[in-house]
Amino acid sequence: MSICLVFFFFFFILSVTMFLLSLYFMILEKTMILEFLLLNLNSSLVEMVILFDWMSLLFMSFVLFISSMVIFYSEEYMLGDLYLNRFIMLVIMFVMSMMFLIISPNLISILLGWDGLGLVSYCLVIYYQNEKSYNAGMLTALTNRIGDVMLLMSIAWMLNFGSWNYIYYLDFYKNDYIMQLISYMVIIAAMTKSAQIPFSSWLPAAMAAPTPVSSLVHSSTLVTAGVYLLIRFNFSFSENMMYLLLFFSSLTMFMSGLGANFEFDLKKIIALSTLSQLGLMMSILSLGEYNLAFFHLLTHALFKALLFMCAGNIIHNMNNNQDIRYMGGLINHMPLTCTFLNICNFSLCGLPFLSGFYSKDLIVEVMSMQYLNMFIYIIFYISIGLTVCYSFRLTYYTMSGDMNYMSMNCLSESSFKMLKGMGGLIFFVVIMGSVLSWLMFSTPYFICLPWLFKMMTLIMIMFGMFIGYEISKFKIYYMNKSLNYYILSLFFSLMWNMPIISTFGVNYYPLMLGNIYLKSFDQGWYEYYGSNNLSNNLKFLSKFFQLLSMNHLKIYFILMLLWLLFMIFNV
Structure with missing residues (x-):
């Protein structure tokens, strides 16, 4: 039995166990904190603390389930790789780091999981070992280091409370100056990990990793770590922090939705869609509804993992070509993959009665009930429209029309292990939204809105589909000839020039200053005297x-x- 199958079975059984335990804890409203004494030096206790409640157990079961399917899928996707075992071990280390982060109510152990994620993600992003991968890996690692530094500073400030078990102090010290400072640092740390503006540029760059890794990173591990940390810390946030986070997350949601409509790389479109959903989670969390943010986190994890798996299967069959302009008519050659892709896209758009609908519709309706300004209201609905727009554009380019790649092609769905891995997820993509909404909310949300407000989500979905279809159908031939349009599309697809600002923009002035120092001092007056x-x-x-x-x-x-x-x- 191969290493992939061994870990597939192990993770799958563990996932089912965790899910059942989560239900048990949920029904009894139980929380368990385990403390292991590692070192007792005079009066100083060094302890390892583990937190088990319905939230951590449920999230762990989802992470383990998706990981098991991804590992099963990887066996065929990475076939022919000389170092398959090393790849699988890296993926397992990645998942273990995430487990460590989920069950930690302690800032020290959170930092170990947090840093583990950062380090292993760097190893996975540079897996293919070419210049593009190295650049992407460095950008990913250095952006995440900002968050690590913020957590280290939080650990230093946390000494004022006499312990690093933050979970004991959140509510009690809510108005304390030091706790507010720690909360600001945690928010910045979460914004780097979950790629909110201005730290967004690493997320599409991390697409240099193999597709199974992308599937894992963008669904339930690396990028969701920031959201999960904020869900745990949400009790200590003041109104000012919430407004600040709401502003940045809603801008991220809008920016990534707009950027995905101008992108032609299949994986980058899906990566930008992840960024959009992360913005949605962060924004509802900053409105005080952390339960809804967690609900969307779980439903999004399922369909996003499957979306990347479908993309991987298409790329695999297209001889590693990722440009959607070369695709077309795939529904005739790969019907099952395209069906899965369509269902995931519908779930992402929030089409009624798929898993994405239950969380997304609820989030938007709760936002509509809040007493907020017009900016937030409009940007939420525009972002929903943009999500449908790029999803429909993706479907149009990949599935309709004629094949635009090679007339002599060998496209077929003969990769049965990959299809089985994908098939394991599709059932949950369809039903898990309604199941979780029954399980998580013992009292249903009562939402009282006028009829037009209630229908607003569906109206935006229809409007987004129409715009996406029109853009794709005409392919904007006339606009493509215009230089202004080209510059505009470049600006949007480069995420408002953020990758340039965070790489060349950060380097340019220090290098220029260094050059002046070199000429004036090192090779000038210092040299002479x-x-x-x-x-x-x-x-x-x-x-x-x-x-x-x-x-x-x-x-x-x-x-x-x-x-x-x-x-x-x-x-």
Whole structure:
């Protein structure tokens, strides 16, 4: 039995166990905190603390289930890779780091899981070992380091409370200045991990990783770590923090939705859609509804994992080509993959009675009930429309029309292991939204809205489909010829120039300053008054003394002559 199958069965059984335990904890409203004493030094206790409640157990069961399907899928996707075992071990380390983060009510152990995610994600992003992968890996690692530093600073400030078990202090010290400072740092840390503006550029760059990794990263592990941390910390946030987070997350949601409509790379479109959904989770969390953010986190994990698996299967069959303009008519060649892709897209758009609908519709309706300004209301609905727009555009480009790649192609759905891995998820993509809504909310949300407000989500879905279809159908031939349109589309697909700002923008001025210092100081005044001039003077003096020592007779006579002249002139 291969290593993939061993870990598939292990993770799957563990996932089912965790799910049943989660139901048990949920029904009894039970929370369990386990403390393991690692070291007792005089009066200082070093403990490992583990938190089990319905939320951590449910999230772990989802992560393990998706991981098991991804590992099963990887066996065929990574077939022919000489280092398959190393790849699987990296994926397992990644999942273990996430487990560590989920069950930690302690900032130290959270940092271990957090840093583990950052380190292993770097190893996975640079897996293919080419220049593009190295650049993407460095961007990912360095952006995430900002969050790590913020967590380290939070750990330092947390010493004021006498313990790093933050879960005990959140509600109690809500108005404390130090707790607010820690909360601000945690928000910045979460924004780097969940790629909110201005740290968004690493998320599409991380697409350099193999597709099974992308499936795992974008559904339930790396990018959701930030949202999960904020869900745990939400009790300590003041109104100002909430408004700040709401502003950045709603902008992220809008920016990524707009960018996906101008992108042609299949994986990057799905990555930008992840960013859009993360913005949605963050924004509802900043409105105080952390339960809804967690609900959407779980439903989104399922359909996003499957969406990436479908994309991987298409890329695999298209000889590693990712450009959607070369695709077309795939429904004739890969019917099952395209069916899965369509269902996931519908779920992402929030089409009624699929899993995405239950969480997304609820989030938007709760937002509509809040007493907020027009900016948030409009940006929410525009973002929903943009989600449908790019999903429909993706469906149009990949499935309709004729094949645009090779006339001599060998497209077929012969990869049965990949299809089985995908098939394991499709059932849950359809039903899990309604199941979770019954399980998680013992009291249903009562939403009282006017008829037009109630229908607003469906209206935006229809409007988004129409715009997406029109854009795809005409392919904007006339606009493509316009330089202004080209510059605009480049600006949007580059996420408002954020990748340039966070790479070249960060490097340019320090490098320029370094060049000035080099020319003016190191090779200028320092050089003249420092080492260079000193060595020249020493060289000159040593040559002079050498001259004296080598020509002593001649020098003696010259000195005698000078002495005589001195005596004569003195007389």
